Amino acid sequence: MGELWQLLLAFLQIGLFSIGGGYVIIPFIQELAVEKYAWISQQVFTDIITISQMTPGPLAVNTSTFVGLRIAGIPGAMIATFGCVISGVGISILLYRFIQRYNKSVYVFETLNVLRAVSLGLIISAATTILLLTLLGISEISMAAKVDWIAVAFFAVSLYVLRKWKMNPVLLMVLTGILGGIVIQ
Structure with a gap:
């Protein structure tokens, strides 16, 4: 039961901070699943990302499901997916109501422009991580990497x-x- 609780908390956190789409959260999932909790190896994570990209559905949801399945079977897949999705649903509802109320505000407009720029940076970071994992088998730039x-x-x-x-x-x-x-x- 403790492992399911950890999965839920980890993927609630991932869902909460996954602004910008699926590719943005790849380094975050990697940090939690591979480095912090050591649930899976770097190679298994790379395989999960590859499979998640090839299967229908959002990358974040697919990755959460596969990681949860690998850690704790079907209950783990359900818990990880729920944790990843529920945060985004709640945030989306709150943001929709906020933007509907303050859609004419210049501050809201400028904040959204900043968030777009940040999202682009996070997507570039995720793309770099995917390329490093695929071509070099590492997640960080290193001189000892084998091509x-x-x-x-x-x-x-x-x-x-x-x-x-x-x-x-x-x-x-x-x-x-x-x-x-x-x-x-």
């Missing part, structure tokens, strides 16, 4: 194919997943 040249090649070819031929990203993920399974075996 995964297969991942770099897959990334470069995928980016080229997406830009040059405008291939469907889902089809590209399926194809690279199959090819990756063949190459790595």
Whole structure:
């Protein structure tokens, strides 16, 4: 029961501070699940992020569900998902009411502009974390990092194919997943 309580509190915290979308919370989930509580390893976290991006639904919800499932099975998945979602629902309702009431205020307008800029910075941080995890197998920049040249090649070819031929990203993920399974075996 203590583990479920920890999951709930951790994902309530994650949901509470996940302003800006799913990619923004990736470093936060990593900090709590991998570093603080050591529920999962860095490699398992990378796998969860990959699976979460490929499955339908919001990234934050998918990641919470997979982490909770890994930690405490179905009850853990339900608790982690609930914790992640309920904070955002409550905040959204309160913000909607606040903005409806003060929508003409210049202070509210400027505050929202600042929040957009902060969200962009957090998204860039999350993208950097994903690239480091994928290409180097680390979450922080380090001179001792070992480059995964297969991942770099897959990334470069995928980016080229997406830009040059405008291939469907889902089809590209399926194809690279199959090819990756063949190459790595």
